[in-house]
Amino acid sequence: MANSPKQLMANTVASQTLPRAGAGAAAVNDADDYVRPPARPLVKIAHDKPPTHPQQVHISVVGANMMRISWVTDDRTSPSVVDYGTSPANYTSSATGDEPATTYTFGSAYTSGAIHHVTIGPLLPATTHYYRCGGEGAGEELGLRTPPVNLPVEFVVIGDIGQTEWTASTLAQIGEKDYDVALLAGDLSYADCNQPLWDNFGRLVHPLASAD
Numbered sequence: 001m002a003n004s005p006k007q008l009m010a011n012t013v014a015s016q017t018l019p020r021a022g023a024g025a026a027a028v029n030d031a032d033d034y035v036r037p038p039a040r041p042l043v044k045i046a047h048d049k050p051p052t053h054p055q056q057v058h059i060s061v062v063g064a065n066m067m068r069i070s071w072v073t074d075d076r077t078s079p080s081v082v083d084y085g086t087s088p089a090n091y092t093s094s095a096t097g098d099e100p101a102t103t104y105t106f107g108s109a110y111t112s113g114a115i116h117h118v119t120i121g122p123l124l125p126a127t128t129h130y131y132r133c134g135g136e137g138a139g140e141e142l143g144l145r146t147p148p149v150n151l152p153v154e155f156v157v158i159g160d161i162g163q164t165e166w167t168a169s170t171l172a173q174i175g176e177k178d179y180d181v182a183l184l185a186g187d188l189s190y191a192d193c194n195q196p197l198w199d200n201f202g203r204l205v206h207p208l209a210s211a212d
């Protein structure tokens with residue numbers, strides 16, 4: 001059952017690359033038949049939490065048994081610390097930032113919040129770990145499941161994500177899948193030099209990017 005999305009994708013690719021069969025054969029998926037759906041509006045995700053609240057949380061694999069947790073706080077003095085463990089609200093380990101939180105500016109109009117990166121581990125494979133960014137009381141508990149140590153590893157592969165209602169639809173479909181690792185091929189936010197849209201993108205993908 002878990003393989004059915006992959007099989008569907010493989011079937012689609014195969015049918016698009018095969019030459020068209022002779023008369024009487026079943027119709028094939030032809031790229032010429034594709035009708036691009038119209039654009040849909042941006043999805044704005046307001047930031048209505050305190051300045052110390054960890055927002056835009058996203059995780060990434062950085063080694064065989066390590067994960068990097070990244071987030072942004074409007075408060076530039078917030079600590080880069082992650083508490084974590086394998087039971088909810090029972091944090092048996094703690095890690096601090098690889099480096100002080102950084103900020104960046106874009107022109108004279110935009111200065112980012114504090115950007116935090118903390119690497120946690122070694123973690124157990126194929127195990128849900130519960131974690132909290134920024135110390136006690138800063139934000140809610142989040143959970144991530146590490147990839148398995150053995151094959152098969154199931155990937156979700158996405159690119160050109162953007163931040164429209166189509167994006168929300170795509171993210172919702174991914175959220176329904178039971179995968180191990182999401183592979184982002186880029187592009188991401190399509191902020192197009194409107195830097196607050198990078199923050200909006202971070203908040204839009206946070207529910208998915210902070211988990212699994």
Ligand SMILES: [Fe+2]
Pocket residue numbers: 160186187
């Ligand atoms: Fe693109």
